Amino acid sequence: MTSLFLSIIPIIILIWMMTKKNGLPSHIALPITALMVGALQLFYFGTDLTLISANIIAGILSAITPISIVAGAILLNRMIYLSGSEDIIRRWLEGISKNQVAQLMIIGWAFAFMIEGASGFGTPAAIAAPILVGLGFNPLKVAMLALVMNSVPVSFGAVGTPTWFGFSNLGLDDATLLATGKISALIHFVAAFVIPPLALRFIVSWQTIRQNYLFVLTSTLSCTVPYFMLAQWNYEFPALVGGAIGLILSVVVARFGLGLAHKEPQESVQMATGNETFANADTSVDLQVSVRTSNSHSNPLGTNSKGTDQAVPFSQIIKAMTPTILLITILIVTRIKQLGIKPLLTDSTEIFTLSLGPLGDFSISQALILKLSHIFGTDVSWAYKTLYVPALIPFLLVVLISIPLFKLEGHVVRQMFSETANRIKMPFIALVGALIMVKLMMTGGENSPIMTTGQAFSDLMGTSWQFVGAYLGALGAFFSGSATVSNLTFGAIQQTIAINVGLPQTTILALQSVGGAMGNMVCINNIIAVSTILGIANKEGYIIKRTVIPMLIYGIVAAIMSTLV
Known part of the structure; x- marks a missing residue:
């Protein structure tokens, strides 16, 4: 009992520090929590100081992956803004429909759904959120909407990585993996009836959602129906194909105004020009955001600066969309292994090795994978897939191509x-x-704080575990910032629990997969990433307090569905 208490107390304190009134920013609260966990590992769990030090080094180096992705996304965002592309895209989307719900569903739901299917790594929010802010939506509310929306496709994101790689250490045959994917898709399909409305509520009123619900439902199903159908025989492409089909259908339906209210009530969504402040009465926070208007800065695209009511020429739309089209194309080409490029970008064959003494062995592979092995003589290692992590390819690559394109x-x-x-x-x-x-938190194998927490809860719940199993997956995503890592970390626990208490293995693993996906809503890494891209400072705790509600509802849906499959 003492081990369990000490295992969870740092997380409780972390949540308190970040969500209390005048909560601490994440760049203070998280290092404090890390220090607490390190002290517990050293003085209570008796972990060797060398092993603790090795994990600290690995943790520092591991931050390079998410921060490089965030940096790439911000760089692309600034290029799109400064080139004038953001204004063109905004005017084009307003031309499709000025209805706010339509804009939010097309970009925040369908477009992000497709990007998740191609890439994952938090890329959907990085690309979709700035577009929505460019349309005049409040950035803090956009951040929350993006986090909640980016949940349903995640189990099959990055061409199915959370499923086929996340459970790769469990010894599952392909039939079992496919069966797990089918159940995951079914749970996500049902949850999707409530998740988009809950996400939309961050920005528009329930009255507006009700008036436009037919469109919301149509846009939702246009993604989830092909997503669910494809999951019956494949666990790599459901999100990618479902998102692509959904995006096309959502745009067509919006263009004809089907399911959309003809006249919207006044909403408290404020537009911004230049560097104006978004007033947010709910949070008493001023968020400085740069939103491009038709008469600000020089315009490399040569757009008309006399207003936004005129139709945008098709040639300008294509040019403005070129960076995004390039981004999606490169993501798809480099993520589908059958095309032959993915193996080249992930080739781990070493071409150079160097001993760094006590620090470990450094190596570089043919695909420029940087790896530090045997840190301080332990089994702890770190690797960075230079060409596969979506920082250099596609973000930086697209930016470098776009610089001469936009002169x-x-x-x-x-x-x-x-x-x-x-x-x-x-x-x-x-x-x-x-x-x-x-x-x-993961140091110590079966006696690690993470494993101690998971095992204690399973012992407590017994055969009722299926009602809370998804939340363990969410806890893993909260910690690690990845549904894939959550599945890798907790998949074995979930499998063991299923066997021990006599529950169907595929159902419990599906709950784990769904939990890792819904945990994206409260994942610290994702919150920091989208906040950074949108220029939001010190609001991580505020965001968690609000996104945790739809996450809890998601878990209830998963629990109910687990009894029916």
């Missing part, structure tokens, strides 16, 4: 990189704290 001047390019560097300083500290905490 951006040198001072503009310098501004892009300068603004990106300034935005990632504090998030980097927060991510270092988060990943050190995660590494230390």
Whole structure:
């Protein structure tokens, strides 16, 4: 009991620090929590100092992956803004429909659904959220909407990585893995009836949602029906194909105004020009956001600056969308292994090795995978897939292609990189704290704080475990920032519990997969990432307090569905 209490107390304190009135920002709260976990490992669990030190080094290095992705996303966002593409896209989307619900569903739901299917890694929020802010929506509310929306497709995100790789250490045959995916898809399909409305409520009123619910439902089903159908025979492409079909159908339906209210009630969504402040009465917070307007800055695209009511020429739309089209194309081509490029970007064949003495062995592979093995003589290691992590490819690559495409001047390019560097300083500290905490929570094998917590809850629940199993998956995503890592970490626990208490293995693993996906809503890494991209400071606790509600509802849906499959 003491081990369980000490295992969970750092997390309770972390949540309290970040969600209390005048809560601490994540770049302070997370390093404090990491220090607490380290002290517990050393003085209570008796973990060797060398092993603790090795995990601290691995945690620091592991922060390079998420921060490089965030940096790439911000750089692309600044390029799109400064080139004038953001204004063109905004005007085009307003031309499709000025209805706020339609805009939120097309970009925040269907477009993000497709991007999750291609890439994962938090990329959907990084790309979709700035577009919505460019349309005039409050950035803090957009961040919450993006986090909640990006849950349903996650189990099959990044071409199915959370499923086929997340459970790769469990010895499952392909039939069992497919059966697990089918159940996951069914639970997500049902949850999708409530998740988009809950996400929309962060921005618009229930009255507006009701008036436009036919469109909301149509847009939702246009993604989830093909998603569910494809999951019956494949666990790699449901999100990618479902999102692509859903995006096309959502745009077509919105263009004809089907299911949309002809006249919307006045909403408290404020537009911003230049660097104006978004007033937020609910949070008493001023968020400085740069939203491009038709008469601000020079315009490389040559757009009409006399207003936004005129139709946008098709050639301008294509040019403005080129970076996004390139991004999606590169993501798809590099993520589908059958095309032959993915193996080249993930080739781990070593071409260079160097001993760093006590620090470990450093190596570089043919695919430029950087790896540090045997840190301080332990089994702890770190690796960074330089060409596969979506930082250099596609983010930086697309930016470099776009600079001559839009004929951006040198001072503009310098501004892009300068603004990106300034935005990632504090998030980097927060991510270092988060990943050190995660590494230390997982140190100790079966006696680690994470395993102790999971096993204690399973012992307590017995055969009723299926009613809370999804929340363990969410806890893993909260810690690690990844549904894949959550499945890798807790998949074995869930499998053992299922066998021990006599529950269907595929059902419990599906709950784990769904839990890892819904945990994206409260995942610290994702919250930091989307907040950084949107220029939101010190609101992580505020966001968690609000996104945890739809996450809890998601878990209830999963629990009910687990009794019916």
